[in-house]
């Protein structure tokens with residue numbers, strides 16, 4: 258027997274996101290950006306990154322997204338953490354890597370603003386809920 262259409266649960270979209278914790282040359286500060294004033298999580302702070310494309314792994318995704326969003330070249334290093342979180346409308350898996358700034362001045366190509374901060378300052382910024390495990394992992398370093 259089939260379930261009537263109106264009572265079938267709607268599967269939430271699952272987004273796989275490559276995320277960069279970019280360390281400055283002295284490896285003391287990390288880069289965070291503020292999302293644009295429209296769209297999902299408008300005005301929240303985040304670590305730059307975006308959706309994995311077909312056939313791409315997290316490392317290639319992060320390198321591409323950082324070039325697109327900030328216009329800089331980075332070295333993608335070891336994974337810090339992978340976090341999955343269910344939001345009201347979708348599920349995200351964030352694959353987070355330590356990254357190192359190689360060259361170029363970060364530009365606000367797809368975000369409202371950019372800041373270099375010390376990990377201990379993360380508590381002063383509003384991040385999406387999925388980020389709290391990332392912040393915790395960074396505070397343990």
Ligand SMILES: Nc1nc2c([nH]c(=O)n2[C@H]2C[C@H](O)[C@@H](COP(=O)(O)OP(=O)(O)OP(=O)(O)O)O2)c(=O)[nH]1
Nearest residue numbers: 272274276297303304305306307308349385387388
């Ligand atoms: N880049 C990034 N995304 C994050 C973080 N935390 C978090 O929950 N996300 C979520 C918000 C978004 O739903 C998704 C990635 O955002 P995005 O702006 O790069 O891509 P998107 O999924 O909004 O793109 P689109 O559907 O509008 O095409 O991951 C984070 O620290 N960085």
Ligand SMILES: [Mg+2]
Nearest residue numbers: 305306307308
């Ligand atoms: Mg993005």
